[in-house]
Amino acid sequence: MKKSILIKNAKIVNENTTFLGDVLIENEIIKEISSEIAATQNLEVIDAEGKYLIPGFIDDQVHFREPGLTHKATIATESKAAVAGGITTFIEMPNTVPQATTQVLLEDKFTIAAKDSYANYSFMFGGTNDNLEELLKTDPKKVAGIKLFLGSSTGNMLVDNEEILEKIFSSTKMIISVHCEDEATIRKNTQEFIEKYGEDIPLKYHPIIRSEEACYLSSSKAIELAKKTGARLHVFHLSTAKETHLFRNDIPLEEKQITSEVCIHHLWFSDKDYEEKGTHIKWNPAVKTEADRLGLWEALLDDRIDVIATDHAPHTLEEKSNKYLKAPSGGPLVQHAIVAILEKVKEGVISIEKAVEKMSHNPAKLFQIEKRGFIKEGYFADIVLIDANKPQTVSRDNLLYKCGWSPFEGTTFSSTITHTFVNGNLIYNNGVFNDEIKGKRITFNR
Template identity: 55%
Template sequence: MPNYLIRNAQLINEGTSQQLDLRTEGGFIAEIGASVSARAGDVVIDAQGQYLLPGVIDDQVHFREPGLTHKATIGTESRAGVAGGVTTFMEMPNTVPNALTQKLLQDKYDIAERTAFGNYSFFMGASNDNLDEVLRTDPATVCGVKVFMGSSTGNMLVDNVQTLDALFRECPMLIATHCEDEATVRANAERFRTEYGEDAPAWIHPLVRDELACLRSSSMAVELARQHNTRLHILHLTTADELSLFRNDVALSQKRITAEVCVHHLWFSADDYEQLGNQIKCNPAIKAPHHRAALWEALLDDRLDIIATDHAPHTWAEKQQPYWQAPSGLPLVQHPLLLMLEAARQGKISPEKVVQKMAHAPADCFQIDRRGYLREGYWADLVLVDPNQATHVTPESILYKCGWSPLTGQTFGHKITHTFVSGELVYANGDFQVERAGQRLAFVR
């Protein structure tokens, strides 16, 4: 691959914003400085007026492969992610078959090695009866273990109390949890089925999957983690009620319990079901506006550590089914950086904080080897963003295999112009330069 010299960019990194040059060599960042000299053979990019950011690390996506490739594949969705500045992804185990054995987990790594546009890792899945397989997972080469403490898309509910206790007691690596209390959700669903029958409106979703379901499950996870000193990461927080479970009085590197918020829970609220209906049906549910406001507050004061997407595509036809049959999940991996930079443009968050929550914090939380920062000696996962060009989300611009987005019609005040993955220029001014570039993540644990 060629080496690159990016000149005159506004580097946003580690809480600062300053105009600097950056040079790559052999896949890594070789030099950062006020005036970096080009070497023979360097490809020079003048980035005057543009932001240069470390690539987004998305710690929660569902790329559906193997088994559900009519919805998405690792290749199609990682390609869409790269166009949106997502250079690294961590994918969930509720594929078909579920990634519940080391063999099935390796099958996914093999697919990614052939087809991934971005850097990748895959969660090992936990079930009620695969503890021995879970404990064989290598913490140096796998991002974590995923536990569904509430059923979602797929059939991986872990509801055996003894199994949960053993997992939290014995697992030596990060456990990531989906937290919704299944008994509460089922009771709520039965009540609303009685009231509305089969013709229920989508706006009942945050009432079916309500605050109590989230709080009961998250509280249980935190209690188990504290009891066993487990490294726990709770995914996609949605309620004000849960936020007291998390700390902001210690550095992220010292936390044993961390939390994530997703872009759609920061962007949408329950008021949007009237217009978008099942398009924004997801688990946990998008809830009332006061919950969204509380999530923003907790993100800014560092009780919430990471911003992710929970990218979960379904076909348009599947989403057009009646509420009870329509699957949960939103396709989002092409647009998270634009969403958050738009929030920055609106004054809700600083660009420096966006970079912290979408690049630095995921790298630190998962202890990823040499990624997530613009530092000499680190992998060159880079994104150039033009703050003076707009991006219009149109059906033609959507790269997800499912072909739709709840953001269609939205205009963002920034444009992603270049994305580098492990030093390779993968995306430039709307065109893809290579067919794959991702590397398997390594972890320093």
């Protein structure tokens, strides 16, 4: 018989408070939370003295590259890195090969995850200009949502037919998550820089090519359409201060029809970092100015921005070492997402309670995920122990990503994730993984 687990003396962070207490885990579930739970013989006890216990990070945007792009990453490798970083649930994007634009192809990804994923998982169905009928078959209780690329997509996933777009927005009650960058603006800007520099455009011009204007034009148009049709819209990876003013903070998250996300890299880096980091911080949308970075923090703290995510999107070092036009955008982030945010907690930028709200509580609320995202009795024990006084320096030899590099290489973080529980199972324990147990497909209360 599997032993129940008792976590003693933890600094429990949940629903805007931090308190000292014990947590009892039994059969995947949080059975009891109390200031003092007696340790009995049939309990495995973990003494968490001095450590934070938080609900696992629910990352609402990752690219784990499987199927079809497995030279970059797989669901197995990246979910392993994710649990080492305290991410217990991820929602993965449809732009794999083939793209998840039919129900059959979507279910193929769930089959791979059931076999290989260390973390809990869901996937998004990808909308195109011609798959509305398939899109409408998506089961809201079993699938995270719909993903639309309104800019910067691979394959045929750019939805640029305005009539179709309006039809999608009008036809589904599911959350529509969007990547917003205006393609015409980007094409025009790219052409101007090609005329000036040829193939070898200096990377510092990336945020000028993929400009504030390109982002704002696209996101404001999507919001206008959502208001017109009553669609439930979620805008991914805001990168400009200007866009944050399109969102409201005067009503609770549960009542919002239009929500937004910010990613770790847009909170951490600015255009000053291109010189040192080069293509390793080339993302779409681009990392922009210091003023944009500060504006994103401000909007996150005052609740115009609802969630933090990673947009984890690995490429090989060989791919990344190409010149500007050929180097792909995206980078790996899941292994150090929480510790990066905890660095900002240490600096006094954000409180740990607010960080947990944005990484765990709010994604669960926003996507209506059943029984996850909180440390509550009766909820799944997706929880993470953190030693805030155990520094770590990121280097190639301690990375778990298949691509083998990180934009954080050389960075020393003050905190270390020591234990990650997924559905009550201790999947990660001070560098050691339980490879026998896999995560679960999450369900939605809709």
